[in-house]
Amino acid sequence: MAAENTVTLALRPTWRTLAANFWKERGAVIGGVIIAFFLVVGLLGLIGLTPYPVVEQHAIDRLSAPDSTYLFGTDQFGRDVASRVMKGTANSLQVALLSVAISTLAGTALGSISGYVGGLLDNVIMRLMDIIFAFPGLLLALLIVTILGPGLDNTILAISIVYTPIFARVARGQVISVKEKDYVLAARALGKRDWMILVRHILPNIASVMIVQVTLALSWALITEAGLSFLGLGTQQPEPSLGLMLSSNRALAEIAPWLILYPGGAIMLMVLGFNLLGDGLRDLLDPQGRGR
Amino acid sequence: MKKLTTLILVLLVVLVAVPFTSAQDNTLILGRAVDATGLDPHTQTAFASLRLLELIYEPLVTTDQDLNLIPVLATDWSFSDDGLTLTFNLREGVTFHDGSAFTAEDVIATFERILDEETASAAATNYASIESMEAPDDLTVVFTLSTPDAPIVSAMASTNAVILSSDVIASEDPALVTVGTGPFMLENWTPDDSTSLTANPDWWGEGPFVDGIEIRIIPDEASILAALRAGTIDFALLNDPLVATLLIGDDSIDLYRTPTLSYNVLQLRAAVEPLDILEVRQAISCAIDRQEVIDTAALGEGVVTGPLTMASFALPTDELFCYEKNLDMARELLATAGMEDGFTLPVIVANAEPPTASSIAQNIQSQLAEIGITVEIESLEFGTYVDRWLGGDFTAAVALNGGRIDPYTMYSRYWQVDARFQETAGYLDDTLDQLMKAGQAETDEAARYEIFAEFQQHLAETSPWIWLYSGYTYTAAQPYVTGWTPNASDALYFLSAVQVDK
Structure with missing residues (x-):
């Protein structure tokens, strides 16, 4: 048992080797570049550095195909699609990042307390998580948004709730696997308080696994946000969101394909980016997967 | 073995059943x-319901392709000279779906039901002048009216006035039992x-x-x-x-x-501040280029319309107040009202019914922004929208409302005292009420045209609603x-x- 632990610990990469190895993991690099690109685009959209104001209507130029004036064309109101894709990207990323941040915090806290304390509390928390987890993600998100009403804040809340259990589960499993390790026992023998042990000794050791989970959850959150907006329950018109652009323009796809192509492409690329990054990080951080 | 037998039995049943279930x-x-x-033809207002019920039920009269009245369950009708007696001769040999014969008794039972307040009929206002009904024989009905009512016959060309069987009215619920002719x-x-x-x-x-x-x-x-x-x-x-x-x-x-006769409209409720100020409503009217609404929301599929959509009464829109977009005038009007800094206007809209509603709201939002009015769009699920619309629980609403071939019938539920949807209309003045009453009683065609020309001009000028366009x-x-x-x-x-x- 002890020997096994030593082996595992020796193989666990340090943050420094991780950074060095990252550049060798091609998928992760590509994913990272894609995400970085969209973060910049989204940021520009957020601070309003778009070619045109996102809700400005140029009725005369409605439904014009992509050209030098309107890079991605215009919609039926003559609104610039490029600007709307930029702001839509910002809105989508904002929802994804915020909701995953909330579910990471909540899930990790619940899961690690559950795993560390054990017993009845563990049972209560995890069964509660199981109940949430039993619902398909989009369905539960739909239910929550229907009850709370549509809008950006409620979408964030809904997605946070939906993805909390997965973080709780992962965190709990990890905490259980490290809480009997020698360094934890040592810390406990030294009389450190439980919460200090959790925060100082356990959390840093499960962080790498959580990071992989975060990147994967970001791609799901993006898709869920797009789905909710597509159904009219997320971002509300005239504020753009990628999913909403798809649903409100799908009737026009035949005569104005650019209305679907660009927002759809943006969603696809961002999800691809997060998945590549997540997969790459997993390979990088998973001790068992080293040296393939 | 038992399982195999069950399987074969199931397969046999499926094979036998399939030819009967396929269309x-x-x-x-x-x-x-x-x-x-819903299925009760007298209470349904949704277009979607009428489209089904008009296949099953028949009114006394209906309109043909050119909007002329044509007989259905009635063969002909006539007014007495004083306009107070209306006689219908009914079609012979008509039977209900349950096999019973259609007679004058069914017509009387139907209109008694429509006029009964408990029915909460959608169109009761249109038949309010009916004082009594009698059936001299099985195929004749005589309506005695309290006042001359020229549009009452065309008002009967409606799915809300279809004839139900008197047996069903007496002992069944027409919302559940559909027995028509x-x-x-x-x-x-x-x-x-x-x-x-x-x-x-x-x-x-x-x-x-x-x-x-x-x-x-x-x-x-x-x-x-x-x-x-x-x-x-x-x-x-x-x-x-x-x-x-x-x-x-x-x-x-x-x-x-x-x-179509139906019209897309921005309903302002003049009962709510600051829409109670005439100049504010007029400013909104002057700030909206209606053609742009059509071009963006409906890809050009529609025609700009005033309050009346039927060709026989509609005034050319250039004779109506502010049908030409005029931003200077709009700003001046807002300044007169002391609202030159603009204000926030909440607008409710149904999210998919009609499909263009949300787009209309977005274009209006963009146009009104030019005079400093911030439109806040509240997109509602259709059922919620209808409830709030009926209850008058809104400040402004983008709506698609039905039209009729007669102007009185078209607006009797909105623009007169005690109208069923007065709360939804949100506005009334004496002139409107008097014009409506005069239009109902007047029988001379030319005189009615004049009355309703004034009616249109008055509505456009007081701008309780901003009429936009009629689609297809x-x-x-x-x-x-x-x-x-x-x-x-x-x-x-x-x-x-x-x-x-x-």
Whole structure:
């Protein structure tokens, strides 16, 4: 048992080797570049550095195909699609990042307390998580948004709730696997308080696994946000969101394909980016997967 | 062994059942996006409900393609010289779907039900002048009116005034039991899924020429279009101009585009601040380029309209107040009202019914921003929207309201004292009320035209609502569907003349 632990610990990469190895993991690099690109685009959209104001209507130029004036064309109101894709990207990323941040915090806290304390509390928390987890993600998100009403804040809340259990589960499993390790026992023998042990000794050791989970959850959150907006329950018109652009323009796809192509492409690329990054990080951080 | 026997039995049942459940070749398969919300023809207001009920029930009179009154269950009618007695001769040999004969008694029971406040009938206001009814014989009905009421006959050309069987009224709930006289009989209604109708073999008219109609609810109009192109449906009702216009130039599907009497409107409730100020409402009217609304929201599919949409009464829009966008005037008016800094205007809109509503709201939002009015769009699910609309629980609303061939009938529920939807209209003044009353009583055509010309000008000038445009309704059919004549009052009644030859 002890020997096994030593082996595992020796193989666990340090943050420094991780950074060095990252550049060798091609998928992760590509994913990272894609995400970085969209973060910049989204940021520009957020601070309003778009070619045109996102809700400005140029009725005369409605439904014009992509050209030098309107890079991605215009919609039926003559609104610039490029600007709307930029702001839509910002809105989508904002929802994804915020909701995953909330579910990471909540899930990790619940899961690690559950795993560390054990017993009845563990049972209560995890069964509660199981109940949430039993619902398909989009369905539960739909239910929550229907009850709370549509809008950006409620979408964030809904997605946070939906993805909390997965973080709780992962965190709990990890905490259980490290809480009997020698360094934890040592810390406990030294009389450190439980919460200090959790925060100082356990959390840093499960962080790498959580990071992989975060990147994967970001791609799901993006898709869920797009789905909710597509159904009219997320971002509300005239504020753009990628999913909403798809649903409100799908009737026009035949005569104005650019209305679907660009927002759809943006969603696809961002999800691809997060998945590549997540997969790459997993390979990088998973001790068992080293040296393939 | 037991399992095997069960399996064989099940297979046998399926094999035997399949030929009976599959639709017969001569059934018209109709696709549409929205289903009926109920079956009581006297209380339903949703277009979607009327489209189903007009296949099953018949009124005394209806309108043809050119909006002329034509007889249905009545063969002819006449007013007495003083205009206080209206006599209908009824059609002979008509039977209800349950086999009972149609007589004057059914007409009287029907109008008693419509006028009964407990029924909460949608159109009761239109028949309020009926004082008493009697039946000298089985095929004659005499209405005695309290006041001359010129538009009452055209008001009866409505699905809200179809004749029910007196037996059903007496002992059943018409919301559950559908016994009409119409060309089709309701066989099965699965809400939001499908409806089966069978042809009425004893129908008095010529037809129907199909065995029945199967209505399929396909919630997305783009999917209806796909179903048409794939040949899985024969006939379709389309509301979304963005979808329907894709069929222009498509030779494999016949598209019928019909102007409608219904109108898209921005309803302002003058009961709410700051819309109670005349100049504020007028400023909104002057700031909106109505043609731009059509161009953006409906891809140009519509015509700018004033309050009246029927050609026989509608004034040219350039004779109406501020139908030309005038931003300077709009700003001046706002300044007069002391609102030069603008204000926030909450507007409710149904999220998909009609499909253009949200786009209309977005274009208005953009246009009103030019004079500093911030439009806050509240997008509601259709049911919630209707509840708030009926209750007058809104400041402004983008709406699609139905039109009628007579101006009095069209607006009696909004613009007069005690009108059923007065709360929804949110505005009334003495001039409006008097004009409506005069228009109801006047029988001379030219004089009525003058009254309703003033009515339109008054409404446009006081701007309680901002009338925008009239669109089209679209029906689309496979080339093998023949004999269809679309009707401006949207009536599917004439599906009785359609033939299917696959």
